[in-house]
Amino acid sequence: MKRELGISVYPDHSDPQKDREYIKKAADLGYQRIFMSMLEVTEGKEKVSQKFKSIIEYAKNLGFETILDIAPSIFDDLKISYDDLGFFAELGAQGIRLDEGFDGSKEAMLTYNPYGLAIELNMSNNVAYLENILSYEANQPFLYGCHNFYPQRGSALPYDFFVSCSQRFKRHGIKTAAFITSHQAEYGPWDINDGLPTLEMHRDLPIDLQARHMFATGLIDTVIIGNAYASDEELEKVAAVDRYKLSLGIEMVAEASEIERKIISDTKHFRRGDITALMVRSTQVRVKYSDTENPPHDHQQEFKIGDVVIGNDDFGKYKNELQIILEPHTDARKNLVGRIPEEELVLLEYLRPWTKFQFVEK
Structure with a gap:
């Protein structure tokens, strides 16, 4: 599977113009994926739609695939249903990440949505969650996996546990993603920002080393910078990483x-x-x-x-x-x-x- 680089954007915490400038810089350097958080939406459906649709369309025109991070509460807040994912398709997103799971059958059915949206699962739990979903004959090409990130120092995954979780997804050929952290970025989705890595061992390492390590494991297809905004130098260093050869x-x-x-x-x-x-x-x-x-x-x-x-x-x-x-x-x-x-x-x-x-x- 081809390997990618990604960035994160937080429209509910950021300036739209700065988001566009950041996305354009990343696009010019070859980044292809955007993780976009919808966990903090507090405005009505119409305002949320305007805000997210504009930035997603901008990114799409630059070649990005945008995955929206969502939680069950959003469906109640926006008065939409899991049985119809048309709202996210109208925003222009290519997929949604389920921050919380269901019973397996529900996730499998979601992979057959008529809009062709990818359904991304939380990878940071070493249980038979994925196998349960696959047992319900999920539409596997539309099933992705993505680890969590952890803003509190000391709370991210230990390496051995990360490997065990990731291997579950790689065994089934599922596209995988994980986060590295910028040391210059100032925010993420929450008010605590000790960095946003998936692996605790990465929290204080140079950002390009984090990326090289992630790719070296052979377990991660997409490496995403978790916090915003990474500096120009950090974006360039990660972009220069050879995604396939150990450096x-x-x-x-x-x-x-x-x-x-x-x-x-x-x-x-x-x-x-x-x-x-x-x-x-x-x-x-x-x-x-x-x-x-x-x-x-x-x-x-x-x-x-x-x-x-x-x-x-x-x-x-x-x-x-x-x-x-x-x-x-x-x-x-x-x-x-x-x-x-x-x-x-x-x-x-x-x-x-x-x-x-x-x-x-x-």
Whole structure:
């Protein structure tokens, strides 16, 4: 399934013109999805319709798919029925997210709505909710999944639980989404804003690392910035993330040679299939640069987890092989050329046999 980037818009808390400017910036950078909250609507049906329809149409013309986050109370407030989703279709939305669920049969029936609206389910519960819906023969192509976000520090999902919840949806081929958080954005749907991530471990991480981690799990198809408005720099950093190849940040050592920098910048690194516990080995570069000299430097110390080394002239046939250290050891035939930042070491677990990867210089 193709991977996407998204932003969040909160029409009941924001300025319409600023929303448009934000959406246009994101569109120009290749973002494709908008999460739009309707949980806080307090005005009548006519005013709500005018407000949301205008911004949704604007986004649609720029190529966005908009999913509206709704709660059961909205149906009473707006005097509409789950049996007729025409109101949301008239707004121009492509789907609705059910913040709260029903009995399974109801959700399955909603996927057959005549407007072709996607029905997005809450993924942040590790129960057989999805399987129950599918047992009622839901129209699966119109069924999406999306995790919650968590504005209170300490309240977001732990990683293992996130994986278990997400795997339920991926096993059935359901399109999945989750949230990362901006550190510049000032608001979300509620009056608490400690960030809006799905994963607690992401709350204080750089925004591009959050996105790289989400995609690296292989469990999330759409990564959405949960709060608004992310800065231009944050939007650009997330847009620059390779959605399909694992990207590792690297801090180069000053003594790294020209050939070592060329090897680091190679875009075709992959971990050998016959893996070792000591290090990740990228061996094709040693073949590509077998005739290029590489004198020893920074080779006498103990290498630590996350160090990136390249074989020097004393390493025989292994000269110019690139390795990422997984267990501390010494080997004077290897030059230290850079280090993966401490906060990015979590990405090392995704370097599986044959994993393709690249480096992003810090």
